[in-house]
Amino acid sequence: MNELAVELRHIVKKFPGVVANKDVSLKARRGEVHALVGENGAGKSTVMKVLYGMQRPDAGEILVDGQQVRFRTPAEAIAAGIGMVHQHFMLADNFTVLENVILGSEPTKHGRIDTAAARARILEMAAAYGLDIDPDAMVENLGVGERQRVEILKVLYRGAKILIFDEPTAVLVPQEVDELFAALQGLRAEGLSVIFISHKLDEVLRVADNVTVLRHGQTVAEVAADSVTAQDLAELMVGAELPTAPPRSTVPHERVVLSLQGITVGGQGTRDLLHDVSFEIRAGEVVGIAGVEGNGQHELIDAIIGLAPCQGTIVYNGTDISRFSVARRRDSGMGLIPEDRQREALLMGSALWENRMLGHQRSAPVARHGVLQLKAVKADAAVIMREYDVRAPGPETPAHALSGGNQQKFIVGREMSRQPSLLLASHPTRGVDVGAQAAIWEELRKARDAGMAILLISADLEELMAMSDVIKVMLRGRISGTFDPQRTTLEQLGVAMTVASA
Amino acid sequence: MKSRSMRWSAYGILGVLVFSLVRAITGSSDLTSVGTFNAALLLAIPIALAGLGGLFSERAGVVNIGLEGMMVMGTWAAGFWGYQRGPWMGIVMAVIFGTIAAAVHAVATISFGVDHVVSGVAINLIAPGIVRYLSVIVYQDSNIPGAGPTQSPSVQSIGSNGLPFLSGGHVLGWQSPDLLGSIGAKGWFFISDISRILRGLTGDVSYVTMLCLLLFPLSWYLLWRTKFGLRLRSAGEAPVAAESLGVNVYRVKYIGVLISGALAGLAGGFLAIVASSNYQEGQTGGRGFIGLAAMLFGNWRPGGLLMGSALFGFSDALQLRASDAVHSALLVIAIGFAVYAVAQWRQGRRVGGAVTLALGLGVFALFTYVKELPGPFVTMTPYVTTLVVLSLATQRLRMPAKDGVPYRKGGDS
Numbered sequence A: 001m002n003e004l005a006v007e008l009r010h011i012v013k014k015f016p017g018v019v020a021n022k023d024v025s026l027k028a029r030r031g032e033v034h035a036l037v038g039e040n041g042a043g044k045s046t047v048m049k050v051l052y053g054m055q056r057p058d059a060g061e062i063l064v065d066g067q068q069v070r071f072r073t074p075a076e077a078i079a080a081g082i083g084m085v086h087q088h089f090m091l092a093d094n095f096t097v098l099e100n101v102i103l104g105s106e107p108t109k110h111g112r113i114d115t116a117a118a119r120a121r122i123l124e125m126a127a128a129y130g131l132d133i134d135p136d137a138m139v140e141n142l143g144v145g146e147r148q149r150v151e152i153l154k155v156l157y158r159g160a161k162i163l164i165f166d167e168p169t170a171v172l173v174p175q176e177v178d179e180l181f182a183a184l185q186g187l188r189a190e191g192l193s194v195i196f197i198s199h200k201l202d203e204v205l206r207v208a209d210n211v212t213v214l215r216h217g218q219t220v221a222e223v224a225a226d227s228v229t230a231q232d233l234a235e236l237m238v239g240a241e242l243p244t245a246p247p248r249s250t251v252p253h254e255r256v257v258l259s260l261q262g263i264t265v266g267g268q269g270t271r272d273l274l275h276d277v278s279f280e281i282r283a284g285e286v287v288g289i290a291g292v293e294g295n296g297q298h299e300l301i302d303a304i305i306g307l308a309p310c311q312g313t314i315v316y317n318g319t320d321i322s323r324f325s326v327a328r329r330r331d332s333g334m335g336l337i338p339e340d341r342q343r344e345a346l347l348m349g350s351a352l353w354e355n356r357m358l359g360h361q362r363s364a365p366v367a368r369h370g371v372l373q374l375k376a377v378k379a380d381a382a383v384i385m386r387e388y389d390v391r392a393p394g395p396e397t398p399a400h401a402l403s404g405g406n407q408q409k410f411i412v413g414r415e416m417s418r419q420p421s422l423l424l425a426s427h428p429t430r431g432v433d434v435g436a437q438a439a440i441w442e443e444l445r446k447a448r449d450a451g452m453a454i455l456l457i458s459a460d461l462e463e464l465m466a467m468s469d470v471i472k473v474m475l476r477g478r479i480s481g482t483f484d485p486q487r488t489t490l491e492q493l494g495v496a497m498t499v500a501s502a
Numbered sequence B: 001m002k003s004r005s006m007r008w009s010a011y012g013i014l015g016v017l018v019f020s021l022v023r024a025i026t027g028s029s030d031l032t033s034v035g036t037f038n039a040a041l042l043l044a045i046p047i048a049l050a051g052l053g054g055l056f057s058e059r060a061g062v063v064n065i066g067l068e069g070m071m072v073m074g075t076w077a078a079g080f081w082g083y084q085r086g087p088w089m090g091i092v093m094a095v096i097f098g099t100i101a102a103a104v105h106a107v108a109t110i111s112f113g114v115d116h117v118v119s120g121v122a123i124n125l126i127a128p129g130i131v132r133y134l135s136v137i138v139y140q141d142s143n144i145p146g147a148g149p150t151q152s153p154s155v156q157s158i159g160s161n162g163l164p165f166l167s168g169g170h171v172l173g174w175q176s177p178d179l180l181g182s183i184g185a186k187g188w189f190f191i192s193d194i195s196r197i198l199r200g201l202t203g204d205v206s207y208v209t210m211l212c213l214l215l216f217p218l219s220w221y222l223l224w225r226t227k228f229g230l231r232l233r234s235a236g237e238a239p240v241a242a243e244s245l246g247v248n249v250y251r252v253k254y255i256g257v258l259i260s261g262a263l264a265g266l267a268g269g270f271l272a273i274v275a276s277s278n279y280q281e282g283q284t285g286g287r288g289f290i291g292l293a294a295m296l297f298g299n300w301r302p303g304g305l306l307m308g309s310a311l312f313g314f315s316d317a318l319q320l321r322a323s324d325a326v327h328s329a330l331l332v333i334a335i336g337f338a339v340y341a342v343a344q345w346r347q348g349r350r351v352g353g354a355v356t357l358a359l360g361l362g363v364f365a366l367f368t369y370v371k372e373l374p375g376p377f378v379t380m381t382p383y384v385t386t387l388v389v390l391s392l393a394t395q396r397l398r399m400p401a402k403d404g405v406p407y408r409k410g411g412d413s
């Protein structure tokens, strides 16, 4: 059982201006869940892409089952039994789940795709690993959690023996994480190897057998999971202590910033995506929304920002804005951190300073009298990068060259820079490392104390508990419960998220 | 599935009914004549082929506005080899020439990352120059009758056939009876109309036309039912994902563009050999672009683009044959709008329904008060009808997500 499935020896990978991997070594055994941790930009995704044949290393060796290999394409890595679930989903939106899963290894019968066989096989795997999915659904209609299940099915479908998961839990709520981990245990029991990247250190300790720690592109330690604490790991990663949240010392103001009255968003079927949602957010207050992905959170944000047509009344700073355009809502001081950074918040091919302008193109310092102030924008982008510790060569760097966590930090910085009076934050710390997470929380707290209202949607219940003044649980498009984080346990929240309170 | 095909047959029968009615009221027999529909088929095919070419390329993520140029290459090759080696060889060489032009587009856009539109425009500009040059070399000083720098000598025609028994087709040299034709001549309301339409579409059809028509279901099957098709479409939707699953995206894109050129070349060959009898300069007349438009409004699907092309072919045939028939067609259009308005209204789309109804009334007014349409207006009809009908019929256009976006291998997401 303990033979090495994969070994990476002294991998080096350079990009123009950055050394992503200086010297990475890693050993994963058969029947092991091996975690890979490190700060944002430490080089975790890069080294996994090297293993998966998507990037070619500048130096170093890769051994699979003791044999030295050299993958030029993912196809070769797949053939060698390696599969990868990417940090940022790689799915064709306009395809069905089934098409996405079988693409590249399609079962055929007399020259045509054997859809029936593929569907049967997908359903069988889905049942075996508890990955609930409709094979014929269009991917564009799926929520993040479901998309991830598609990604996992893609890998399993190819019969991979070595599975790489790049931050699979960032998008999942606790129940889903439990399901995923159960699936991972199943894979491990069958002698497969799992390499697992995560910033959530308790999870890492819970699921992994061994942990490799990267810092600035170098392997700094390999430790057995049962011999360390989360605190130790954090110190190995960043050389800092795990942050602890101080209890709130200020109180929210009386002034209501946002008031929702009976907001309903219709769906295609009979059930509304969002049904009769009403609540208020006061200045300096954080309202947290808990819920399993796809229970109306996305629609709630879209309705408030004006992207989804809805019934009901939205009053913002005393004005009824129900009929306002998105532009008018943003210009009146709404900030937005969308749930999917690459699809909704960034132009991946454009420089950071260009991304700085998105959503702010009409107001200072980006524009004056309708003319873009490019110099000021670049300077401002540099300020954001400094304040939010975005690790990249400079404002000219294209967004796709940033690690996922650094992209996220930049978006948070951009939205905070205008000092919005209301921040709609979907998973604001998704994919950022523990250190940066603490920093972002600190910024949000400061802004909150200065009077900013925050609608916080998060899959991370601890984040919700630490930040929110009140937590609302969403279930099937309705608010199914309201909780005081001081007097609620994680378990109670978890139950409310899945079972309708009678 | 079954109910869907039944619904479509119902629409078809309803459509023919409206046509018969209008024909009976206005007396313009060309609306449902055998000749109109036979001509419509000839006019629709080149456009549909060009559109199908565009489909293959764009589904693979490469915009191909060079279709027109590729067609031009096809017309010339068809004329030259058709005259020397017979019409079938002409068709084959047209396909090859179209493919060669497409190879240029493929190398430029896929391997060198040239902007797709720039490369396509270049091909459209260069192709006419090349064929003119070739014509001057081979035809200028030759004494072949009919040959010149702007046209080839005439090419033998390819045989044609029809459905045996129904449309007077011949089987092994024996001429079968022409049932539809004789019913069509009877002058029975609706029955004769529908017979004439079917006779026009199934009688005296060139073998090449049959072959071309077969390409549509075949392409649909290839693109939506086979492994190759899934991979080709994935290159247009999510090339990075496809690459990460081991699909050779470059290769798939190359194949898509080459097929695209082959089809455009075939369209050119059809124009030169089937729709006319020799190569003439400027023969394509913008059909490559019309095909592209049909593909766009057909929502990047073979069925949709075929319908768009058929509509264009029909209105073009009508326009060419008889301008009084175009005038009568206005009544058909007015009725069509009215029906569509009701459908919209019932779906709860009040505003859209009202607009459509207003359009219909406008057309009806045109029909009643303007007795003779001015010439340019008549020439314009195919373009206008196709545009209006298709833009009303298509609810939501969904182009391939990464269509026209240059793809670099290993490009990080």
Ligand SMILES: Nc1ncnc2c1ncn2[C@@H]1O[C@H](COP(=O)(O)OP(=O)(O)OP(=O)(O)O)[C@@H](O)[C@H]1O
Residues within 6 Å of the ligand: A015, A016, A018, A019, A020, A038, A039, A040, A041, A042, A043, A044, A045, A046, A047, A087, A391, A392, A400, A401, A402, A403, A404, A405, A406, A431, A432, A433, B412
């Ligand atoms: N395609 C690229 N071009 C240039 N630089 C890149 C590219 N991909 C990654 N980098 C750089 O390499 C470094 C490592 O990135 P990587 O994505 O491996 O980090 P990571 O450990 O996965 O971080 P995170 O936890 O934020 O996902 C970063 O500094 C990043 O900016």
Ligand SMILES: [Mg+2]
Residues within 6 Å of the ligand: A044, A045, A046, A087, A166, A403, A404, A405
């Ligand atoms: Mg990463």
